[in-house]
Amino acid sequence: MPDTMRGVYTNLTKIRRQVFREVARAAYLAGDVNPDWADRLPYEILPGDKATYRESIFIERAIVGARIRLAMGLNLLPVDEPNKISDGLKEAERPEAYYEPPLVNIIKFACHACPENSYKVTDQCQGCLAHPCQEVCPKDAISFVNHRAHIDQDKCIKCGRCAGVCPYSAIVHRNRPCAAACGMHCIGSDEQGRADIDYDRCVSCGQCLINCPFGAIADKSQIFQVIKAIKSGAEVIAAVAPAFVGQYGGRGDVGKLREMFEILGFSGVEEVAIGADLCTVQEAEDFLEEVPDKLPFMATSCCPAWASMAKKEFPDNANCISMALTPMTLTARFLREQHPDAKIVFVGPCSAKKLEAMRTSVRSEVDFVLTFEEVAGMMEALEVDYTALPKPDDNDFGAASADGRGFAVSGGVANAVVNAVKRMEPDREVNVFAAEGLDECRKMMRDAVKGKYPGYLIEGMACPGGCVAGAGTLQGIKKSQAQVKAYMKRSPRKNATENGYRMQLPELLAMGRDEPDDAPVPPRNERRVPAPEELRETLSVETVEEPVEQ
Template sequence: MRGIATPITYLRREVFKTVAKAAYDGWTIEQIEQIPYQIIQGDIPQYRESVERERAIVRSRVRLAMNMDLSDLSEDGYTKDFDLDSLGTQQVSRDLLKVIPHACEACEEKSYFVTNTCHGCLAHPCISVCPVGATSMQNGHSFIDQEKCIKCGKCFDVCPYNSIAKNERPCNAACGVNAITKDEVDRAVIIPEKCVACGMCMVSCPFGAIMDKSEIYQVIHAFKNHEEVSAIIAPAFVGQFGDKVSADQVIEGLLQLGFTDIKEVAYGADITAVEEAEHYLKHVPNNQPFLATSCCPAWTTMAMNELKDMNYCVSPSSSPMIETARAIKRKHPNTKIVFVGPCSAKKLEATYGDVHQYVDYVLTFEEVSAMFYAKNLELQTLTPSRKLDDASMDGRGFAVSGGVLKAVENVIRRMDPDAMVTIERAENLTNCRKMILLAKAGKKNGYLLEGMACPGGCVGGAGTIVNQNKANGHVQAFARQSTKNTALKTFDEFKKESL
């Protein structure tokens, strides 16, 4: 539901704004406990059947926005004793996506029913295809007996008028790795061992019952402790903070939040593009049948799990986030690195030991927007003090679906103009899984494969603010503004700096 103003987006962002303000202004625990009453005012419920339930849900949202577990609530719904200073340095856990139990409506998992557009046609194929006799004609229209129905969907597939509706739990439908189950009262439960943190369940839930943990409080705590904190910003950022806000004004805003320096993650994308081009030319198809790119962590985790003993076909290159952070740490080993991007999966990626040594925190565009609000920053009024020029148009294009393939292919063409490159891409994890299973079965030999967990690529991530189609145009325009026409130029600079 990115780009659509709904009560869910309003409540979510109000929580982020208030938590950011609490962090900057040094609120006490008692003041933080009043946040639900600030957001849900009065005695008349607006969203649920009671203000008590509305406030309980907001209270849970506040805990997650401060990177706390829901278990940090006592039985009466209030916070157990905790130390704000210790919380200020707390790292996000791997089970970062949470279902708020009292926000979940325990939706029906799946059902099919006949709508009033049924024509009662003579053929009635819905009856013919039902394997259990659950479909019949009643009063001149088709009828599905829910007690007999096994939810196979065959009637849905054959109805010539599309008069049979499919009702499916949105979080289940959005999850491409089957990581959603249910508890004893049919509320959704996320299986941490299966979840790749793409966040599509979160943005699909029409009741706002799923939320990811945030590190807003921890990043601001680092600012207030006068630590050196650098931001590395993903190329999908352009256009996220307003049509009239330039890329350089966003950078100026980040500096005024408290960051000491900012670098484009597209810089790391350039490095990744060259390394994957070199790997493809050297190993595909002679040493391995295909190469799966390494940009999207949700995609690569899913691909590794599906490929099992063929997981060597996933690129060994580090992600652009890691490459960029590593370059900064090489020069400034004591600086804290904050990835600013569109993605909840990056929060999970940053928890792994080999990554966390480079990336300390992850913030989404939505969370950073709340920080701008808390600091009363109007980005369109800012005068930039520096200009971004870290990366090529190849690296900046990583943010959109097909951009990784285009970048790697462009580099391959420059390295070996006669090389044959066959490419394929997929969006959303269901389609990505189909593609990787075909590759595993030998149907994609010689291919360079790009998978993106989110619609449209990174521009459709769970932490974005605007619609992915609109964001796509902004990213393409920003890529064309680069002074470097190939990732190889950035890679040459990288090699010189590494000596």
């Protein structure tokens, strides 16, 4: 299903941003958490006594209240007993607090109970003489009543043939938008017809939450905890995903980006494309070593939603999914070499990264995950106008390659790995197949298992269009893809193998490779591997110096 609302500023977008803004503002301005502000927030966001969006102002405020709790990383409250938005608020105050599953939540009383997968005859039916819909139906589910087609839903198998042959386009396919967008097909209905998520299947890709036009689905956030960490005086570094280009305006203005994060209170900022370069090198080396002698094919792993789906549904071939560490994790390890006590915040387009960061093997590296939209809420809280910031002195991070930055768009990961393989073994031919969207990824994986792609490198992206289409992005997909490609050209390095930091990869991997979710993780200080001095001197992350008292 196409993401028809992406890039359109709707009433739902407005409310979502208001919630992020107010939660961020409270975190910046408040000392100890005062429960009163949380209980008052819905009245500030939706003042007055008249409903604007739903049938009742009370329903509207209840929905906003639920979204406030999720934005603070708290669980939804039961609706069948007395409670307040502020219940358990102290749990969110701790800087080290991490949200409990589930990550993606359905606010049940906000759900419209949209109809499930079905075909319906509309008023456009002319009761034509030919009756082609009836002729092609394989289950005799269509009859004519009062010269109008009628579909027996008990017989209908949802094949869609009737809709395909109707000369008046009078038969339409109805499906709830969240379910249609879910590539895992894990959204069904509860006993009241409201959407319900099968969390055993969900991979937190976030497509449901951006396709629900009623705002009934939201994921938990760590805005509050990140700001509390900043206010505690801790060193907090932002690791920004390659899809950042254009998200806040501009065309990848790195100087503006640095200044913006400094205003928000971060100690420094680095591009995750460095980790993408390291991931590229690791996957290229693994491909050369393992395919086809040890593995029939190898699949990329940087998209956590795609990798999780492939491992869930094809467990016998899970070893074909690359065990390379993701760019987020490698960048975090890379930064900790210079800043061992820092809080690392991944800032990107993806809700599935939040799920990845909850894994035991990643949580010790990445402290927090924020989406671009959540950071936009922080900007609004402090009234930061990105486009009005002074013209940047530097317009490039200067470290990552063009191929590493290309991870943000569909096909970019495979392209980077292929280019790295060609540098390592120029005579090696690498066949590639890429898919975007979990339905297409599933088909690709099914074909690969059957032997259709022998010796191939296959790339999966859960979001159609790549990371630039993630649930936490702020602008249209095609515009983002074009801006990322333009930013790629500004790198002085074309290939990931040209990045000098690849020398550090063995040391970063010595801390451990990708592990199962329940694998024990040793403390950071037991895994610390000092970086070479020459790399320490050239580390590009900038930190904000405290003023010296005269």
